[in-house]
Amino acid sequence: MNKTLGAIAAATVLGTAAWAETVAPTAVAYDDYGAVEASLTGTPGDVENGAVLMNKGAGNCVACHQIGALPELAFQGEIGPALDGAGSRWTEAELRGIVANAKKTFEGTMMPSFYKTEGFVRLGNAYTGKAHEGDVAPLLTAQDVEDVVAFLMTLKDE
């Protein structure tokens, strides 16, 4: 994309953000490799909130991943690879796909699908052990996903 085009695109995003539709979990367009080209919200991700989500509730990425950029987080897990350099290894679209539903990129992976609302076995009501009732919220909201992706894009190889 050349500069002018980029500026126009940015302006359009800004201009449309107010009424841009959030892409529903069931409507996300994954390509053959599991990447998601388009932003889920049209609003650029917030890197700082993305960093917070690494350690928080439904995100809790550090349960399974080490993140060298956040040494203050205690007890970083070792189930998946360290996320250091993820922003150099993957494109933004690829990272969006991995965070939204990693099973589309890594078949059968243990990594939870953070932007998905269907197809669960015995879905519970959060951590109560009781059955879920009513509408299902994804583990991360669409904007959370964008924020996480924005943070991951800052994790470049040295």
Place this chain on the structure above:
Amino acid sequence: MNKASKSASYIALVAASAFAVAAHAGPDEDSLTINGETEIVTETAAPDHLSDVFDTIYSGWRFRTDETQSLEMDDFDNPGMLTVDAAMEAYATAEGTVGESCQGCHEGVETFAGLTPTMPKVDEETGKLVTMEDAINDCRTERMGADAWKWSGDDMQGMVALIGLQSRGMPMNVAIDGPAAPFWEQGKEMYYTRYGQLELSCANCHEDNYGNMIRADHLSQGQTNGFPTYRLKQAKLISKHNRFRGCIRDTRAETFAEGSDEFRALELYVASRGNGLSVETPAVRQ
């Protein structure tokens, strides 16, 4: 970067991080002798039915810190023994409308030596899968005229541990064929089901990732040879079903009830994954 070079560098990265964590991955090298006399097998060849997934099975004791491990090495330090002592008293106390104690009918509790390694097992007459809790409550309600104990209460788990203690050091050896086969299959199916919003199966954590840290927890193979175990976090003796319930709840799933037929089947299957490990109860875990 094209796909091929990307996956090559991805593999290199995984290899590098595996190398970096090798220092604390896996079980430790310690060996367990209780009270300086009872040797516990905490590592042995995997049973045949697991040969395509494991070479070796390990007791959960091998994944705990030295501090937690030491609490199990001497009964005077083992906080679970208090509940077992209380069960010893209950064993000799008459209760219920019949006015009998366990001891009145069964004599010394040591007569139960050898029972725990075979539990749960199928009752030949009823065709039901019977856990130790079932056998005990059966005696209470049918033979003593007493109330059933709650599955995970101290009364019940103390008694399960007391009976288990009579087999401490003996190898787990549950039957999985014949009438047990359908229950075992049901339990196996559950073990590999990815439950809840996190879509995690027992195998995701305890088969594919034992030895790895998940947040602050050092994952073991999820064996049950130490049950009932004294869990420091809950400060009590806990049942197998209580542990299963917690593990399933943590996947953001609707769990099963303690004492449900589903958990009986899962108990049999998980026990069979530990065939060959010593009965360790009351084990101590974090």
